[in-house]
Structure formats: C-alpha cells, structure tokens
Amino acid sequence: TCIWLLVLDSGCKSWCELQEARLRLPILAEEQVIMEAVRENECVVLCGETGSGKTTQVPQFLYEAGYASSGGIIGVTEPRRVAAISMSHRVATEMNLPSGVVSYQIRYEGNVTENTKIKFMTDGVLLKEIQKDFLLQKYRVVIIDEAHERSVYTDILIGLLSRIVPLRNKKGLPMKLIIMSATLRVEDFTENKRLFRTPPPVIKVEARQFAVTVHFNKRTPVDNYTGEAFRKICKIHRMLPPGGILVFLTGQAEVHSVCRRLRKAFPYRPHREHTEDLKKAKRAKKKKNMSLPRINLDSYSALPADEGDEDRQAGIDDDYNEGSDLELELGDHPDKEKADPSIPLYVLPLYSLLAPELQAKVFHPPPAGARLCVIATNVAETSLTIPGVKYVVDCGRVKKRFYDRVTGVSSFKVTWISQASANQRAGRAGRTEPGHCYRLYSSAVFGDFSLFSEAEITRRPVDDLVLQMKDLNIEKVVNFPFPTPPSSEALISAEQLLISLGALEEPPRHGRLTCLARLSCPITPLGRAMAAFPVAPRYAKMLALGRQQGCMPYIITIVAAMTVREIFEDYDRPAGSEEENTKMAGKKARSVQMRRLWAGQGQSVQLGDLMVLLGAVGACEFAGCTHQFCEENGLRYKAMLEIRRLRGQLTNAVNAVCSDAGVYVDNQMAPPTESQVLCLRQIVLAGLGDHIARRVQAEELLDPKWRNGYKTPLLDDPVFIHPSSALHKTLPEFVVYQEIMETTKMYMRGVCAVQAEWIPKLLPQYCHFSAPEESPAPWFCPLSGRVKCHQQSTFYRVSWKLPAIEMDYPEGLEHYKLFAKFFLEGQVTFMSYSRCLLSSPSTMLKTWAKLQPRTEALLTALVSENVNNRTSLEAAWKKDERCKLVLCSRVTFIILHNISVSCFKKKNKEKKK
DNA sequence: GAGCACTGC
Known part of the structure; x- marks a missing residue:
C-alpha cells in the first residue's frame, strides 16, 4: 500500500502544478449545475468517466458551498483502501488543508480528527458506522463513489441511504446523497421505484480522456488467446511508435507464460550486459541472415505504423502465424522463437497476489531504450492505473468465481467480459495521450457481450450481508430496497444458515411456512454478538464460542488466517527461466517441509490445515513477522501483515463484546495444549456444521472414482481432501472444511478432523434423534439436576448413523x-x-x-x-x-x-x- | 497428487 501511495502521489509535485491540472478539468464548468441540483434534491446521480475529476472536485464544491460548516462533515466512500487514502491526500493537497481536516478512514487505520471536514473511507467503514448510528448524524453529505462497480457494500449503502436521507429530512437534520458512477448504467438506481419514489436527477460530466482507436480482430481465437496476445504484442512492439503496452489476460499462469515468451523474443538485459548482448545479437543476426531463409518478422515494418485496419492485416497475420503458432505452442523450442535483443522489451507481470515490491515496478519508467509491456490480470482494469500506456491488448475474457447456489461449491471459470468492461480496458490506453486498443475478438463477438457486468450481490452467498441487515433491525430482508436484489434462493439459504448458527430465531415449526415467514426471522442475542465481528458468520460463531479453555487467542488467529486469502506463496506457477525454476523448486521443498512442521504432532495433527495456519502465524509472529522470515518459509508477507492487523481488530472486537474476556495479541503465543486442540476442533465444528464430510464407507465403494472420497450432505458426487492438505494422507472418518473448490475434482480446502460423537452434541440442529435408548436406562444427573438418557441420531439428508450420546431427556x-x-x-x-x-x-x-x-x-x-x-x-x-x-x-x-x-x-x- | 480473478468490514 505504501509503495503505491508514494507512486500515486508522486504526480502531485507542487501545488501550482496541481492547480493548473485542476483548472483543465471539465467538471469545473459544471459546478453550478451540480450544486444547484444538490441544493434542490435529496439525492443526485453524477455520471462522469475516469478523468472527469469528479472524485476530487465534488467534495471541494460541497465544502466551498458550506456543507461542512456548522458541524456536519462530507463523507466519501471508495471501494478500495488505496483509493480512500490517496484521494484524501490528493484533495488535502489541492485544498491546501492539513490531513486532520481532509482525512481518511479504512479498516485498520485512519487520520480522522475532531476537525475533519471531508472524510474519505472504504464503503465497509460507512456500513459499520450505520450500525452505530443509523442516521449517520455526523454527515451532511454522503458521496458514494464508483457506484458503477456495484460492490456489495455500495449496493447495500445505497439501499440504506435511500431510507436514511428522507428520515433525516423529516427530523430537520437534512442530509444529501450523491451517487457517482463512471458509466451511464444508472437505471438500477434511478428507475428503481423501491429505492427512490421520485427518480433522482442524473447529471453527466464530460471526461478529459484522449481518443482511443479500437481495433477488432477479424477472427476470434477460441482457445489460444494467449498465443494471439503474444503475436499482437510482438507486432505492436516491432511496428508501432513508442508507448507502453498493457495486456489483459485472465490469470497468473497465463501472465507468466506470456511474460516468459516475450522475454525470450525481445531479451532485455540491464546496463552493460545488455549492450554486449546487443552487439552479439547483431553479429549473430548477420550470420543467421545468410544461412537462414528469410521468413522474417522484419518484413512487417514495411506496413504503415499506424495501420488500423485489422481486417486487412488479419489476412496476412493468419498466413504468417499459422506456421509459427504451432512451434510456439509446442513449448520451449529455444531456437524456434528467435530472440531479437535489438529492440528490448521491458516485460513485467502484474496481478493482485504479486508481491507489492514487484507490483510497484510497473509505476516506474522503463529503462532507457526499452518499451514497457505490462502483462496483467483484471487488477489493471480498476484497481491500478499504469502510467504511460499507449497500447492496450484485450483478450476479452476474465476469470470469475462461481458459486453453486445449492451446494455452495466454488469454481473458477473464464468468461467473456461485458462491453462496459471492454471499454474500461480500452480507456486505459488514453490516460496520457491518444492510444490504441487491440481487441483479440471480432466486433460481432463484442456485440454479443452483455452491456454491463452483473452486480456482485447476485453472484455470491449473502449470509454476511443478511446478518448485518438483521442487526440493523431489518427483519424482512426481502423487502430491502436493493438496487439489484439477490436471488430468493440466496436469501433463503442465508437465513437458513444463520438459523442453524443460532444467529436468528427459528421460525415456528407448525403450519406451512410462507416464503416471507422464512425470511423474517428476528436476530438473537448471539446473532448480535456475531454481527459485531467483522468476519463471515461461520467464523463469527467460532469467535463467539472461543472463550473456553483459554482458546480465544487461537480461535482469533485461526479465523484471521482463514479470512485472509492465500497465505502461502505459490511456487507452482511457470517460472521465468531455468534458474528461476530450480530456485522455485528449492523454495517449494522448503515450504512443504515447513507446513509439515507447523501441522505439529499428536493431537494437533487432527486440527489439520487449521493447525498449519495457526503454526505458520505463530512462527511468523514469533520471528517478528519479518519480510525475511516470510520469504524463507514460503509465506506471503502481505498476507501475514493483514493477519496481524486482523488479529488486532478481532481481539478488540472480542473484548468489546465481552468486557471480561481480557484477550490480547501475543506474538510469543505458545502452541495449544492437547486439550486445547480438542476444544478448538469442537469450536471449529460448531461454526462449520454445514460443511461436514464423511469418508466413503467400504461397502459404499462400488465406483472406483469414490476411492479416498468423501460424501457430503448436499452433493451426489464425491469430494476429496486437497493434496496440499495436512490431512491428505490421514483421511479421517469425519472432517469439516472451509470450502469446496472444483478444479479437476471437487477438493475440500481448509480441512479439520472431527469426531463423530461431537456431531449430535454440538450440531443437534442437523441431527434427527431417535427415541431414548432403553439400555442404559434414563438416569438423573445429580450434577446438572436433569434427567439424562442415551440417544442415537442420524445426520440430516444423508442419514449417517451417529454414535449414541448422553443427552437431556427429550x-x-x-x-x-x-x-x-x-x-x-x-x-x-x-x-x-x-x-x-x-x-x-x-x-x-x-x-x-x-x-x-x-x-x-x-x-x-x-x-x-x-x-x-x-x-x-x-x-x-x-x-x-x-x-x-x-x-x-x-x-x-x-x-x-x-x-x-x-x-x-x-x-x-x-x-x- | 495439485493449476485461484478481484475487493470491502
């Protein structure tokens, strides 16, 4: 984050320069129109593409108009932390005000003071504030920025604010809402009668973007779009004038493989080495030219450099490429991909999980004489802006996560992007000068793209959102004014999960339940406590149970580690070179060894992958959570820092909910004792009750595909313990898992072994109990003063027979x-x-x-x-x-x-x- | 015996 900020802010060299740039913004001409609309309406929608300056200027207009005088403040929400921070710095500089006045607040930090007048924050922060003060009385204006991205929190915020604003006006504490969008897709806000009875006015602001010429491919490659991307980059690099190239692909593996091919084709060596290479290459070229037939790439430069007619070119392209394509795809034939060091290309990968110091490279100017070429995933579409890009190559695809609404199984699929997304990618070529966008698909295919991407809220489980809303006393979640409502199945399964976790009251069993009754369950005290923890409800339940036997620090750590994605470095991706390959192999071996060590011995092995997480965090913190420790032991430094901050936040939350909990973050945490491990496994089971799997029984093993497989209540097909799991070889009878990810098979990730007799005890809501056993006969328990008996049970849907356990008599x-x-x-x-x-x-x-x-x-x-x-x-x-x-x-x-x-x-x- | 885009509390 810090590195990005330095880079982002380096553009703001002097105040004068800033002011000059500011004066050129087209939005300045619209100030009157905007402010008049704001004065006369409760809510205003503002559309302006990137470059219009709306984010930085509108808060200033409001400030000048007095919306931050007399106590109230101006709040601006951003969907990303970096944006909140950098925008607050930017506006503070432009206004020549200290950070105590123009401030920011993100999850873990902020510089808000009593004097703060303009506050930039992430959308989740404002949502949490609504939990504390539903009317948001601090604020005179709330601006929801980047509303077109339709993140779940902005959607919920808009729904809530559509109610809060009129309430405030009724109370005589008027408040304004401004929704800012980079696209004109605002009908979900304006034409939604449930949101706003009278549609808010829409103001359009022109953007100061440079023209981007869009070129379509004549043909659309079905599979080999990375090969097509490679050829297109080569062509651009050989033929077109200077200017950075930004390439959109779908995943890490693709990014690295294209990087490797490009580096081979246009080797770049820094400094002297490079000039040496150049000389060598020139000599070699001369020789080769004499001995090899001229089917040369150089012939391309005969074409006009500003050639835009892709259709015409494509013909030549295809003829040429069909032959070479085969060679390229046959893998590493060093001789076949002829290196051309005379025109070095500075190739950089870019994706979210890349280490920040490597990401930061794309912000610095490329070495003299080399062209910058960034091979990126979708991060470059919204999150990161790379300076100096003149050419964009867009494969037209994106990798997306899919959830099966019934089974909860996740998978990743590559799909076509939307037209809005394609235009956003193209726009990345016109930030500093006119540019070109090369789409690796035909205009007809583009015409078939959906206009906009689906809102996130329709694509994922909503249990966390439903719990948040119930905590805001919104009982009938179906009636909430969502800009786009989630499916009713998603709402029902969220409600069902929350009931099972004890966060909502169970609806009365008698009579037929209407859909509405099932979606109107009130929150329980446990649910309130869970809503106070900023993690998924399953994990919040674990935190709520974590106090036994001194387990809380461990549960906090496990929950934090499960919440942060990808804590281990990935050494399986294709390497950039042979030496890197051997280096990675060594690191991988070390990483495997460490994970085995962190899995522990004895009881702790049964805690499985969660013990590995606990061990990794424990060891890392013990070593001071240094970059070096992470590097040496296969941990992602950024992930470990996030876990550290999340542990701090969760520890505070636990102490706030339970004033005598007295937990603190201990970076010298001793490993859990044997009995604590037992306790931890039970707490985990209580949170992951709907994520149980049982080893397939010998008598069920009719189909060989079930070998080593597990059965789950909701799936007909077997699931498996992932090979990277600590329990992959152990194969316990019963396990709980964090998630199921479908790749070549359905794999459980984040696996922990549980004992059968815990299931009826800790998850009675999932069990059908038979009549009390006659032997042993029911007895009176003097300790609890209750009548006890033994009862057998079966697990719901799958009817697994569970061992008889001691129960309160029914x-x-x-x-x-x-x-x-x-x-x-x-x-x-x-x-x-x-x-x-x-x-x-x-x-x-x-x-x-x-x-x-x-x-x-x-x-x-x-x-x-x-x-x-x-x-x-x-x-x-x-x-x-x-x-x-x-x-x-x-x-x-x-x-x-x-x-x-x-x-x-x-x-x-x-x-x- | 493996192959995961991107975010926010």
Whole structure:
C-alpha cells in the first residue's frame, strides 16, 4: 500500500502544478449545475468517466458551498483502501488543508480528527458506522463513489441511504446523497421505484480522456488467446511508435507464460550486459541472415505504423502465424522463437497476489531504450492505473468465481467480459495521450457481450450481508430496497444458515411456512454478538464460542488466517527461466517441509490445515513477522501483515463484546495444549456444521472414482481432501472444511478432523434423534439436576448413523414421569421419601399409572408448572415457601412443594367462581 | 497428487 501511495502521489509535485491540472478539468464548468441540483434534491446521480475529476472536485464544491460548516462533515466512500487514502491526500493537497481536516478512514487505520471536514473511507467503514448510528448524524453529505462497480457494500449503502436521507429530512437534520458512477448504467438506481419514489436527477460530466482507436480482430481465437496476445504484442512492439503496452489476460499462469515468451523474443538485459548482448545479437543476426531463409518478422515494418485496419492485416497475420503458432505452442523450442535483443522489451507481470515490491515496478519508467509491456490480470482494469500506456491488448475474457447456489461449491471459470468492461480496458490506453486498443475478438463477438457486468450481490452467498441487515433491525430482508436484489434462493439459504448458527430465531415449526415467514426471522442475542465481528458468520460463531479453555487467542488467529486469502506463496506457477525454476523448486521443498512442521504432532495433527495456519502465524509472529522470515518459509508477507492487523481488530472486537474476556495479541503465543486442540476442533465444528464430510464407507465403494472420497450432505458426487492438505494422507472418518473448490475434482480446502460423537452434541440442529435408548436406562444427573438418557441420531439428508450420546431427556410427558420417579426416590433433593410411600416410585412409569389418582395428581402438578429438572423445581418452591411440606391426601405420595398446592389453589378458585 | 480473478468490514 505504501509503495503505491508514494507512486500515486508522486504526480502531485507542487501545488501550482496541481492547480493548473485542476483548472483543465471539465467538471469545473459544471459546478453550478451540480450544486444547484444538490441544493434542490435529496439525492443526485453524477455520471462522469475516469478523468472527469469528479472524485476530487465534488467534495471541494460541497465544502466551498458550506456543507461542512456548522458541524456536519462530507463523507466519501471508495471501494478500495488505496483509493480512500490517496484521494484524501490528493484533495488535502489541492485544498491546501492539513490531513486532520481532509482525512481518511479504512479498516485498520485512519487520520480522522475532531476537525475533519471531508472524510474519505472504504464503503465497509460507512456500513459499520450505520450500525452505530443509523442516521449517520455526523454527515451532511454522503458521496458514494464508483457506484458503477456495484460492490456489495455500495449496493447495500445505497439501499440504506435511500431510507436514511428522507428520515433525516423529516427530523430537520437534512442530509444529501450523491451517487457517482463512471458509466451511464444508472437505471438500477434511478428507475428503481423501491429505492427512490421520485427518480433522482442524473447529471453527466464530460471526461478529459484522449481518443482511443479500437481495433477488432477479424477472427476470434477460441482457445489460444494467449498465443494471439503474444503475436499482437510482438507486432505492436516491432511496428508501432513508442508507448507502453498493457495486456489483459485472465490469470497468473497465463501472465507468466506470456511474460516468459516475450522475454525470450525481445531479451532485455540491464546496463552493460545488455549492450554486449546487443552487439552479439547483431553479429549473430548477420550470420543467421545468410544461412537462414528469410521468413522474417522484419518484413512487417514495411506496413504503415499506424495501420488500423485489422481486417486487412488479419489476412496476412493468419498466413504468417499459422506456421509459427504451432512451434510456439509446442513449448520451449529455444531456437524456434528467435530472440531479437535489438529492440528490448521491458516485460513485467502484474496481478493482485504479486508481491507489492514487484507490483510497484510497473509505476516506474522503463529503462532507457526499452518499451514497457505490462502483462496483467483484471487488477489493471480498476484497481491500478499504469502510467504511460499507449497500447492496450484485450483478450476479452476474465476469470470469475462461481458459486453453486445449492451446494455452495466454488469454481473458477473464464468468461467473456461485458462491453462496459471492454471499454474500461480500452480507456486505459488514453490516460496520457491518444492510444490504441487491440481487441483479440471480432466486433460481432463484442456485440454479443452483455452491456454491463452483473452486480456482485447476485453472484455470491449473502449470509454476511443478511446478518448485518438483521442487526440493523431489518427483519424482512426481502423487502430491502436493493438496487439489484439477490436471488430468493440466496436469501433463503442465508437465513437458513444463520438459523442453524443460532444467529436468528427459528421460525415456528407448525403450519406451512410462507416464503416471507422464512425470511423474517428476528436476530438473537448471539446473532448480535456475531454481527459485531467483522468476519463471515461461520467464523463469527467460532469467535463467539472461543472463550473456553483459554482458546480465544487461537480461535482469533485461526479465523484471521482463514479470512485472509492465500497465505502461502505459490511456487507452482511457470517460472521465468531455468534458474528461476530450480530456485522455485528449492523454495517449494522448503515450504512443504515447513507446513509439515507447523501441522505439529499428536493431537494437533487432527486440527489439520487449521493447525498449519495457526503454526505458520505463530512462527511468523514469533520471528517478528519479518519480510525475511516470510520469504524463507514460503509465506506471503502481505498476507501475514493483514493477519496481524486482523488479529488486532478481532481481539478488540472480542473484548468489546465481552468486557471480561481480557484477550490480547501475543506474538510469543505458545502452541495449544492437547486439550486445547480438542476444544478448538469442537469450536471449529460448531461454526462449520454445514460443511461436514464423511469418508466413503467400504461397502459404499462400488465406483472406483469414490476411492479416498468423501460424501457430503448436499452433493451426489464425491469430494476429496486437497493434496496440499495436512490431512491428505490421514483421511479421517469425519472432517469439516472451509470450502469446496472444483478444479479437476471437487477438493475440500481448509480441512479439520472431527469426531463423530461431537456431531449430535454440538450440531443437534442437523441431527434427527431417535427415541431414548432403553439400555442404559434414563438416569438423573445429580450434577446438572436433569434427567439424562442415551440417544442415537442420524445426520440430516444423508442419514449417517451417529454414535449414541448422553443427552437431556427429550421434551414430553415421559420426561415428567421420569422426573417424578427420581424425585420420589429422593435423587433430586437428596431426601428419601420411600418409607412414606404407598407405591413404589417406578409406578410413575407404568402404563396403568393413570388409574392411580395420586400419581396423576403429581404428574399434573409437575406438568402445569413445567417442572422436570431440579432448577425449575427449586424455582417453583421459591414461589411459595410456606407450603414446602404438604401431605397430599393421607395415604399417597408425600409432596414437598407448592406445585401441587398452587395447582389445588387454582382449582379451588375456579370451583368457587 | 495439485493449476485461484478481484475487493470491502
């Protein structure tokens, strides 16, 4: 983050320069129109592409117009942390105000003061603030920036603010909402009657972007778009004038393989080495030219450099490429891809998981004489802006995560992008001068793209959002004014999960449940506590249970590590060179070894991948969480820093929810003891109850594809423990998993072994219990004062037989009869009445007991006062001390309490009436 | 015995 900021801010050299740049922004001409619209409307939608300056200028207009005087402040939300920070710096500089006045707030940090007038923050921060103060009384204006990106939080914020703004106006504390979008796709906001009854005005602002000429391919490669990208880059580099090239591909592996090919084709060596190479290459070229037939790439430069007619070129392209393509795809034939060091290309990979110091390279100018070429994934579309890009090569695809709504299985698929996305990518070529965008697909294919990408909220589970909303006392989540609502299946399964976790009250079982009733469950106190933890509900449940046996610090660490993605460095990606290959092999071996070490021994092995996480974080923190430690042990430094900050935040949250928890972040944390590991596994099971899998049984093993497979309640096909898992060879009978990812097979990730007998105990909501066992017979537990029994159960849907376990006797008349028996035997009060009894206590259980008025009288009394355990008996007694000893008919049981008395009293009263 | 885009609390 810091590196990016330095780079982002390096553009702001002097205030004068800034002011000059500022004056050129087209939005300045629109100030009056905008401010008038804001004055006259509660909500205004502002459309302006990147480069219009809306993010930096609109807050200043509002400030000048007095919206931040008299106490109120101007809030601006951004979908990314870097944007919140850099925008606050930028605006502070432009306005010549200190950071205490123009400030930012992100998840872990901020510089907000009492004097803050303009506050930039991430969208999640404002959502959390609504939890504390629903009316957001601090704010006079809220600006939702980048609303077109449709992140889940901006969508929810817009829904909430559509209600908050009128409420504020009614209260006489007027507030304004400004929604800013880079595209004109705003109908979801403006034409949505549930959101705004009167559509808010839409103001369009021109952008100061340079023209980008778009070139389509004549043909659209079906599979080999990386090969096509490679050829296109080569061509651009050979033929077109200077200017950076930005290439959009879909994943790390593609990025690295194209990088490798380009580096081979246009080797770049820094400094002297390079000039040496150049000379050598020139000599070699001369020789080769004499011995080899001239099918040369150089012939291309005969074409006009500004050639834009792709269709015409494509013909030549195809002829030429068909031959060479084969060679290129046959892999590493060093001789076939002829190196041309005379025109060096400075090739850099760029993707989100790349180490920040390597990412930062793209922001620096390329070495003299070399052209910059960045091979990127989607990060370059919105998150990072690379300076000096004149050419964009767009493969037209994106890798997206998909969730199966029924089974919850995740997978990654490469799909076509939307037209909006393609235009956004093209726009990256026109930041500093006119540019060109080469689309590796035909205009017809482009025409078939959807206009816009789907809103994120429709593409992912919403359990966390539903919990947040319930915590805001929005019970009927279906009625929430979503700009685009999630599917009802998604809402129902979210509600179901939250009920199972105990975060929502279970709806009454009797009668047919309407869809609405199932979606209107109120939040429980546990749910409130869970909503206070900024993690997924399953993990929040673990935190809520974490206090036993001193497990809280461990649970916090495990939850933090599970929340942060990819804590281990990936050494399986294609290497850039042979030496890098051997280097990576060595690192990988070390990483595998360390993971085995962190998995521990004895009990802790059963905690599986979660123990590996715990061990890794523990070891890393013990070593001071240094870059070097991470590097040497295969950990992603950025991930470890995020875990460290998240541990801090979760620790604070736990202490806030439970003031006597007294947890603190200990970077010298000792490994958990054997009994703590047992406890941790049970806590994890309680949180991941719907993520259980059972090893396929020998008798079920009919199909060889089930070998080493696991069965889950929701899937017909087997799932497997991922080969990188600590439990891959152990294959425990029962496991819980973090997620199922479908690749070549369905793999469970984040696996932890659990014991069968814990399941009915900790997850009764998922079990069907059979009648209490007859042997051993039900008994009275003197410690808890309750009637206990053994009960067998099966796991829901799959009917796995679970071992019989000790349970509270199930509700019903039988429970009262048993309690009466134990009571008469003197087990409940430790006093024996047997010598005063006419019948044996076991009479209570006889089928003919009803025929005896005395047994019936006792039973009725117990039932009417709900007494079937010691606690409720004592409570009933307390109600009326005088009647502790009562002889209930002369020759029957002695009944020692007011249960029967109050019962008789009631009856007498009724008789009198 | 493997192959994961991108974010926010």
